[in-house]
Amino acid sequence: MKRRGFLIVAGSLVPAIWAPARATPAEVAQAIKSVIGSTVPKPGRLKLDVPVLVENGNAVALSASIDALPGEVRAIHVFAEGNPLPRIGSFRFGPATGRPRIATRIRLATSQTVIAIAEMTDGTCYSDSVDLLVTLAACLE
Template sequence: MAADSDTRGARRGFLITASQVAGGVGLAALTDRAWATSDSMQSAMRQVTGEAAVRRGRVKLDMPPLVENGNSVEFSVTVDSPMSATDHVRAIHVFAEKNPLPNVISVYLGPRAGRARITTRTRLADSQKVYAIAELSDGSYWSDAVDVIVTLAACLEELV
């Protein structure tokens, strides 16, 4: 019994340390990235942004806050940009945190698009936060996020 409570105490100590470490990392990530996100999201986002800072603003992710059917959710991303040769949006990336794969779509565009706006449809596996990140021609990154509640998730477990 004594040994058991010892291991339990040790485990508790470890858990506290672990949570403090995780909390510290989370806080660092929050200040660095402007959003708190899971590990797979972080790595997916880093693949497109590298080490650059992502700021909130200039991007508008338009997605309904309450979705009945996660199999098809229409959304649009609009970026505040003149879309001129010298000042335009280079790319728009969308991520869904709790999907099996966080990447949703990456769109590359330029001044010939005239307007930095895309509309498409996605599947959502769960209620979650969906993120849009825009890369501008000056190399800066801007983002927006929307909390979505999904009543009927896209059926991952469904057998075919």
């Protein structure tokens, strides 16, 4: 094998071996579709709050709130498109909910986009996403 050929082949293998397991875009789309169906989320109203620069992917503070009355919001769903499994959590509200906001701590396997989708009681959806950098990934070993 010529040196050039070898480098091309070797170069193409390295990412396949070293890249952390992450869901494919199709799996992410499928995960979102399984939750909200074919509704296309609109931008606005929902605010996803995650740090843009994450030092430790094992515990990342995340909060999502939507500018709406509690009775107008059915649920907030959160997805991580670069994790091995794209779903993070689904939070459904009820009659005793005081404010449509949730906060939790999540794991992030790599630098990626985190997506939040709010499902309203009238069937519409709003989404927000944050692109972030992870310096220490949640350990997979």
